Amino acid sequence: MEYNENETKADLLKKIKRLEKEVDNLSSEVALHERNRFRDRYTTRILDALPDMLTILDHDANIVELVSSPNTSHIEGATIENIVHRNVKDILPPKSYESIRIIMDKVIQTGISSIAQHELVINSVVYHFENHISKLDDEYLLCICRDISHQWEIERAKEEQQRALTLAQIKAEEADKLKSAFLANMSHEVRTPLNAIVGFSKIIVNGDSTERGQYADIIEKNSHILLNLFNDILDLSALEASSLELSSxxxxxxxxxxxxxxxxxxxxxxxxxxxxxxxxxxxxxxxxxxxxxxxxxxxxxxxxxxxxxxxxxxxxxxxxxxxxxxxxxxxxxxxxxxxxxxxxxxxxxxxxxxxxxxxxxxxxxxxxxxxxxxxxxxxxxxxxxxxxxxxxxxx
CATH class of the missing domain: 3.30.565.10 (Histidine kinase-like ATPase, C-terminal domain)
Structure with a gap:
């Protein structure tokens, strides 16, 4: 450090500040160098460790680069060589491609990341994938494709359980209504012939003998009604329990x-x-x-x-x-x-x-x-x- 005895205190303070700035710049360069060294060393490993397939697409849906490891590819038999420069349209089924194409166009127009889903058959098994599409610039898109087959199956199972629960609830409510209808109906259908049987039985006992034959016919008729009613109930119960045997x-x-x-x-x-x-x-x-x-x-x-x-x-x-x-x-x-x-x-x-x-x-x-x-x-x-x-x- 040069020293000039004629320098004022103000000049010395300026020199000190300049030196401090140089030290700060040197420290930043060292830190940046260390960060770059870390990225150079670990970025590839980090990408390889990710379970998602990371691809760079141009706005026409051509695959420009596979950023992640080829092992994450969801395309059967794919390598970097046969993935890059292919169009997504040539890889996915038409319906899945149309769904993703719509989301891509939306991201290109708005610049807002969005999510699309598609299916793909791999080794005769249907897989479900979620695609997180983001705009990189005016030329490229980043697509992060994740296998959500397990989550999809869980969601479908939940939906199926909910449908079964709803159906069971509807059946229970219907059964309750049928029970009420049965009790209301039976109380009337049983009481009517039973009243006739009881009433005319008393008349036969106490009434004119010339009318007993007529009253006996009424009792017999209502007895048949009552018997048929109980037979219908028993037959229906047996049929619903699959216990009614038919002869042939x-x-x-x-x-x-x-x-x-x-x-x-x-x-x-x-x-x-x-x-x-x-x-x-x-x-x-x-x-x-x-x-x-x-x-x-x-x-x-x-x-x-x-x-x-x-x-x-x-x-x-x-x-x-x-x-x-x-x-x-x-x-x-x-x-x-x-x-x-x-x-x-x-x-x-x-x-x-x-x-x-x-x-x-x-x-x-x-x-x-x-x-x-x-x-x-x-x-x-x-x-x-x-x-x-x-x-x-x-x-």
Missing amino acids: RKIRLLDICCQLYQLYRDKTQGEVELIFDGGDADTYILGDLERLTQVINNLLNNAIKFTIQGEIHYGFHQKGNIVEFYVKDSGIGIPSEKAATIFQRFRKINDFVQGTGLGLTLCRMLIEKMGGRIWLRSKEKEGTTFYFTLPCLQS
Whole structure:
């Protein structure tokens, strides 16, 4: 350090400040050099350690550089040589590319980083990836691609669990409504015939002997109603528990239809006529005679109950390897909003007409158990036609 005895104190202070600045600059250069040495030594290792695939893209989606290790590549069989200079469009499926292209254009226009997702099939397994796209300058973009397959599966599992939970809640609420409907319906359906039985039983005991036969008929009729009600409930419970066993025998449909005609021809209302349209005498099915008769009985009973004028037709015809049976009435018809749910439990056409709302539910479940299906066509005030099919017994 040079010293001049003629220098003033102010000059010496200036020299000291200049020297301090030089020392600071020298320290900064040393620190910068050390930082550069650290980056030169560890940047590549750091990038290689990252699990994400880092690529530089130009604005046309061409891959300019793979910044990260080739081991992070999500492209099957990829190396730096065959990744660089390829276009993303040539690597991804069209749908995935379009999704990423939209995000790229958004980032280019706004300069704001954004995220896109895509799928890729690797070794026949579908993987899900998340792409964080950022703008580097007016020429290049940085895309950080991360495998989120595990997180994606967790999210889908959560969604599935939520759907199952929601469905279970809906079913529980529906079950609660059905239980309430069942109790309300049964209290009425059981009380009505039971009151008749109890009331007329007392009259028979204390009343005129000339009227006892008439009262006995009323008691018998209501006893049958009550018995049928309990039988329907037991059958429905057995079907829902899959514990109802069906017998299997060769059944000639013409025989059943003729027997039912004799049973129901005098039970129609007013001038309503029951007409059996017939069917092929050689049509047979393999099924449960009692349950098939139960289904047709239910359909004919409903037709008679809701038809006060006109005609009721029923019959069957063979279509290939199935037989189609129908019951057609000219009754009140079924509103479209009720037709959609008429085969569900406790659904009734008319809440003021006696019935549990279980008959058509039992018909559906029995027909389906026998390998067929059942449906209807109806128009209000013009009548309803119920159809069901069953497999034919090939001769």
